[in-house]
Amino acid sequence: MPKTRNDVNDNAKKTSIGVLQACLTDGIDLYNATRQAHWNVKGPQFHALHTMFEDFYTTLATDIDEVAERLVQLGGTANGTSQSVVSGTRLPPYPTDLRQGEGHVAALSERYAALAAALRAGINATDEAGDADTADILTGVSKNIDKALWMLEATAEK
Structure with missing residues (x-):
């Protein structure tokens, strides 16, 4: 890891960087999936879903950026290329x-639920490692993912 004056202990940094990179990768993938849905949705709920999906990917973009920046603050490299x-x-x-x-x-819904579970596991791992700030960031992202999942499930309810 590159040197940084950030005083989070090295073990916590290593744990957090791994968790953050995994969540970043999944977040970018979910962002792209949400854009795919936004661009291609058809049917009687078109306008409502098109607008809702846009809200989701806009929130994801902000959350992804915060996750990537925390990863770099801890001395890691945020890998967000299509290949990674x-x-x-x-x-x-x-x-x-x-x-x-x-x-x-x-x-x-399937993908938002999967990311929600991964975020909660990441919150626990980073908190146990001693990095409360990363756990807090992941908690904020988790709240947004849970809200989107709730909205998706409410939309699917008959």
Whole structure:
């Protein structure tokens, strides 16, 4: 790790950098999936879903940036290239043949739930390692992901 005056202990930095990179990779993948849904959604709920998906990816963009910046603050390198996302994401590939709103809502719900679980695991790992600031950042992102998941599930309810 590069030298930094940040006094988080080295073990906590190493743990946090790993957690942050994994969450960054998944976050970028989810951002791209949400954009895919936004661009291609069709059907009777088009306008509402198109607008909701735009809100989601706008929030994700801010959260991704905060995660990446914390990673760098701790001495890591934020890897966000397409190649690093493809090789490192823990999310399943997003189906590119979806058009109808219900399909997009279901596919996004699965991925938002997966990222929510990963964030909670990351919160616990970074907190146990002694990096409360990273745990706090991940908690903020987790709240946003949980809200989006709630909105997706409410939309899918019949």
